[in-house]
Amino acid sequence: MQSSSQLTSVRTHNIFHSEHQPLDAIFSPKTIAVIGASEREDSVGRTLLWNLISNPFGGTVFPVNPKRNSILGIKAYPNIAAVPESIDLAVIATPAATVSSVINECVNAGVKGAIVLSAGFKEIGSSGVELERQILEQVNQSQMRLIGPNCLGVMNPYTGLNATFASSMARPGKVGFISQSGALCTAILDWSFQENVGFSSFISIGSMLDVGWGDLIYYLGDDPNTESIVIYMESIGDARSFLSAAREVALSKPIIVIKAGRTEAAAQAAASHTGALAGSDAVFDAALRRCGVLRVNRISELFDMAEVLAKQPRPKGKRLTIITNAGGPGVLATDALISDGGELAQLSPQTHDALNQLLPPSGNHSNPIDLLGDADSTRYVKTLEITAKDPNTDGLLVILTPQAMTNPTQTANLLSSYAKTGKPVLASWMGEQNVKAGAEILNQASIPTFSYPDTAARVFNYMWRYSYNLRGLYETPVLANQGAEVCERILVETIIQKARQAGRTLLTEVESKQILAAYGIPTVETRLATTVEEAIQQASEIGYPVVLKLYSYTITHKTDVGGVHLNLCCGDAVREAYNTVQTSVTSKVGASHFGGVTIQPMVDLKNSYELILGSSIDSQFGPVLLFGTGGQLVEVFEDRALALPPLNTTLARRMMEQTRIYKALQGVRGRTSVDLEALEQLLVRFSQLVVEQPWIKEIDINPLLAKPGNKNSLIALDGRIVLHNLDIKQEQLPLPAIRPYPVQYISAWTMRNGKEVTIRPIRPEDEPLMIQFHQTLSEESVYFRYFHLIKLSQRIAHERLTRLCFIDYDREIALVADYKNPETEQHEILGVGRLSKLHGKKEAEFGILVSDYCQCQGLGTELLKQLLQVSKNENLTGIHADILADNVGMQRVCQKLGFRITPSSETSVIKAEILLTSERD
Template identity: 65%
Template sequence: MAMSHAYDILRAGHQPLRPLFAPRSVAVVGATEKDGSVGRTLLWNLIQSPFGGTVFPVNPRRSSVLGIKAYPTVGAIAEPVDLAVIATPAATVPAVMQECAAAGVKSAIIISAGFREIGAAGLGLEEEILAIAQKARMRVIGPNCLGVMCPPTGLNATFAATMAHSGHVGFISQSGALCTSILDWSLQENVGFSAFISIGTMLDVGWGDLIYYLGDDPQTRCIVIYMESLGDARSFLSAAREVAYVKPIIVIKAGRTAAAAQAAASHTGALMGSDAVFDAALQRCGVLRVDTIADLFDMAEVLDKQARPKGSRLTILTNAGGPGVLATDALIRAGGQLAQLSTETVAVLDQLLPAAWSHGNPVDILGDATPDRYLKALQHCETDPNSDGLLVVLTPQAMTDPLAIAQDLAHYVQTRTSSTKPILASWMGGQGVKDGERLLNQAGIPTYAYADTAARIFSYMWRYSDHLQALYETPVLPRTLGTNHPDREHVTQLLTQLRQEGRTLLNEWEAKSVLAAYGIPVVETHIATTEAEAVTAADRMGYPVVLKLYSPTITHKTDVGGVALNLPDAGAVATAYRTIQTNVAQAVGAEHFAGVTVQPMIPWKGFELILGCSTDAQFGPVILFGTGGQLVEVLEDTAIALPPLNTTLARRLLQQTKIARAFAGVRGWPPVNLAILEDLLVRFSLLVVEQPWIQEIDINPLLVAPPERVVALDARIVLHRSEAVIPKPAIRPYPSQYVSPWQLRDGTPVLIRPIRPEDEPLMRQYHATLSEQSVYLRYFHLMKLSQRVAHDRLVRICFVDYDREIALVAERQTPTGSEIIAAGRLSKDHVGNTAEFSMLVSDPWQRQGLGTELMHRLIQIARDEGLSALHAYVLKDNEGMIRICRHWHFEFTPGDDPTVWFVRLCL
């Protein structure tokens, strides 16, 4: 029983953005002969750079424009129009769009300005335009944009002065002015583009749409983006995460120095700036962020030409000490590290190089280095197991032959077969090194004018590689998550009650009960509203104890003298109670004192950490972890990540902090069991995505006492106000609503649930149970087991973006654990509101009704997700799948291949 993925050609043919980039006919609305006008430039560019289609000027006052017959309206054009380029005053655009809709125009680029940037009136025009476009199913780029170029086809639907060179970089910019600057620079530097897109204010077509389109475009090898605002965060992250796995995406975003949130009430809020959140989001989807426009295109070039490094260790080979030192500084500042040459490599270089060589990395082979010395040193440095990449630096000296050295280097790189380590070059100098530099570039070796630039680029390469590795490193299932389920009902009831009471700030006891419900250890806490109650509670739990202010209004207790530690007896407790009451009354007023909480004094010696969550307006909940305590804002040793987390992502979050280095054991302290912390972070991320009414959480301090003791000593939780619009998580969490048990016909119980990244080992075992016949029916050809269970393939299956795909597995318990016996998947199409489905049941478990049940659930999920139809291709030999499709009343249409059915179910 099996189902195939739809043919790629079908997707390409139904790509609704195609008329924007490959139109067969273009109408220029607002075409004119007025010198210097946008309408004239647009028309001239379209006819000057033939794209294989027809151009129709639209101008109600002229019978022709630039010698081409003009039409009074779009509707007057007798032929179908794929693309309308609109350059008329903003107020006229809704009427023009209405004409386009009536004429069946498929897409539009609105060049005109004067919309949301001028205020409410312009925003109203945009809303009117969008309503027209959506009703007509017309895709729109703009307004207020430069337009679109597709250099490989010759399309130039912009008012830029020149046409870009053809190449393999897909460029998207939110700034039209920057587009023209980049275009001038690219012509000078001979950088070519597969697409050159000015996106404008993103009324309709946004980042996600264009990333998917360029991801499917065979001409595009790399996507570079200049961004000012994000728009739909989930759409961007979903598209970027899928495409970045196969094509590098590099972003430069304006506003990096914007001030973080002001007057933040929580430690977490004060430490979490919007730009840092954006960085965390890009890291989560495998997108690389750079700081300069030069870096943007340098990275596009190097990721296209060179393999990604497997580590951060760079070997620098140079004929001058100074550039090597500068490159080292740049490398380390950017997060890379120098490779430590192995003893064997040093010994070989000692035999090969003059006695005065540097005897370390950077490898200074001296100013009189010959081509042969360069080449042999490079060969031995590249084979060093401690090195992940190489930078070859040349400075022009009297005895140096830059061209001959470049020729040897180019030949070596083009003919090597035993290594894929990236090799970069810096031929420093003027005209004397240009020929060598040109030869290296032609050989696919990126060159840089300065060695420090090259070192920084290597660090960017490593950062990009590391981000992708983190995304697809198979996690393990947290050890307690499968046995100790969160008490979601308790938390939901508590938060509902508090909201009904009009409260947004939980007291400490309530906050800790929420954490405890999700398996996060908390210190025993009792509320005392009188001095006597405090003493009684302390007597009951035993001394020493801690007293903390209990107040519905005060956020930071230490700021008002609201904490007393290590109280040894009842007398000390009574005194501390009165002192805290007096301190609060003097600092902010007696009405803010409601009593104290009494807790045991934890005797463990450990690390004080902070674990928190704050809600970002664009990305939803964001998690913060790092060094905690009273000086948390001063130390600023924190890192942030987007939930939900798995154990791999949790470990990466830990590793981004300085305090994590101490977890390995320091100054007599034993190492921390990181699995405990990873488990806790995963549970915390589950809490913040499952309880959307929580606006902020602070656990500070979270005490970690090596090796395994973890406890939340203090907690603060704030809820959103009832009238708030709550941002959804930028990354959709695990869809637990689709988990439920079922029984096979023979009574065997199974659990049908969405797939998880942790399922990779189970999927490997599952594929081993499949017969050649089942594999053929599923994939339309035989595929070796080694291919089916390769890590690079399985991660794409198990690491599901639940916003784009829902994959179900049927899991059966065995005496030794569990096994997956079937899998079904819905993959939402990049365009439209439909999805492709696939299904495969393990051979020993076929004819047990499992395929029919999986299809039933996939259909129900498709309805729940708001899809309009399901479709797939099925081999006509696949009798089991055909029987299931007929059972659920799919429509059958012959495919282009006579051995295939195309099946479709309208929902």
């Protein structure tokens, strides 16, 4: 009889190197056709062909040119169909107008990959755009992948592939380089020879008509020769694909980006404060923070950071200790450190005592530590040893200037043994010939050296910022209070649709506050009055003093037309304010723009903070969130942080931390802190509103009032919501760049024993529940899931579970069976089904694991059924998994659901696979 655990245990594994990846045809081809090959001097076709045949890549090259029988002594063919072998890669260097027909011939010939070097496409206008459309239409109807057009080509230095028209072949190395500029590629290539920098891949991506950033990041992430990925970017392309790939790969390999267009001006015409504040480059920064990618400002920093992150550990914080034998360089490093957000480490009393015993009295024993000009090698080494142990130190910078008593080479020799202190160690050996040998010793020992100390300090700032971003991917958030219930979502959608049906894109303040309240965001009591008498009555019922505001279907900023009156203390004051607002609006913009007024209680702003919370649409990344200092001078202070929705509590706190007002919110000058946890929860609910209501174009809460020391201290005093234009269709609405929580995959289900569970996608907040889940598994269940035993301590390690819980729903879907125990009122996870899409394919692997005491209750079968439906909804062409040959029960479940069972290359393993007809949501 089969063990029950066998029925619900399936293993998945990364099969990237055991099965063909589509981009292999481009980076590791065995046969290449050069279409447009030529013997004409200085032509692209000749240079390309020569590069391929003069750098053996282990394959065969076939020139294609209808006008030549041979080129460079190699037999040529009139077209791709005439080539006698199947072609992995076609490199196309023909005029733009001919490329569409060439691609058609390649598709018909079964070519697997193509690189289009030709220019003359969208960069020349509408005619080029139409040519790209024709090419993409053909590519989408085939299995072929295409890089370009308008690119330099690609190199694989490890195989010798040089499918470019560059003048030289890159050296082999550990850096995967991708550039959107072909001209920059050639400049970087020249520079790399001088600096002895090598590459695992050297890629010019061009216009990204088909293969984009996401495809290449995934490919290099799987490539064993690539240790870091360096990118020169001009445009983001498919933002969701880029962020999804970058977030996954950045956890194991550094991704460093430099982007042109940092100074691009934000759009000036915006209906909300948020729209005016959220510039596109700042949004790009927010996007990179969200996925753990490091952005640098200079081309040299791209490779500096690739080297540093490969050689030294990431710092845990921003506190740097500086050791120097000259005061001036130490001050320069300090200025560079602090001006860009870093901090000098405050050395502990124990460290000070040890330094006092070691160093001459006349030196500075505080940070930066001045060893004086007569410092010998021993003084350097002992100081580094002492400060490296200081718990307040996150990193160390050692500065040496060549002086009479200093031996740069001997000092470097002694310091080289401290390359692995557990904290990053950087060095600045200042000078030329006198320090050259010492600098080389340090570099060889994996201690990066820099000619100038301020450069080293900036590098450290990049390091801690990169570490900070990555740490956000690992931190376990607190489960947020839920946003709107189903009935409240219907109310919100009704408000929005009524406004659209009335021809309005601007919601009134009352409507806006109703929507905020539906998502659990507290709002100040607001009553509508359309006559003077009604306004006086509402004011007396609320209680004086009150605020009177213009109520209008068309006017966005009420203060522009004198539409806000504060601190009204009696009926006569309300009457006067009402008449003043009506007269002002009528005279300035017309009576039709006056719809009455709203009456609110006058809220005491004393000892409170005015915040702003908003969202607007970025042309590349879709909805963007903004948080910061609010009030009337919000555009003047410009104290704000941006983030991409959706948020969890960890991401919400990170967003708050980036603002200057955050320090005040924590409590300053005797004030207590505001309720930061409640503010986190409010930000999370607001982000849920943004992703669940795509008809909203811009939304402001300004001010959002925060009172210190009060559990009910958060209240929205004003709300403004702008909808998308009426001529926009639902399928044209901008999507969030990061896929939100897929609520469509939540369902109720009853087990055979009567237990009612909710099957839903996993959440980052589920880490504690997953720890409990793994404690319910027997060794047998673990073995049948993973094909080997894994200790409980390893299975519940934080770094492992965060990867399993904090997933990218665009790349992976994990369904959990969530059971609320009626006795303890606590939630439990009883089973997990996971679907992981394969890189470069529309296929996925699946895995199932069920708690021992819940097996034989149909849960494993139900999870697999739902994964099948998810696969269809996600437009996958097939899913598969490996099952132990002894696991007959699981094989039967798969067969019952339509899977085909076949032997695999491992005798003890059976493969279960199914082809799907995809369905769209």
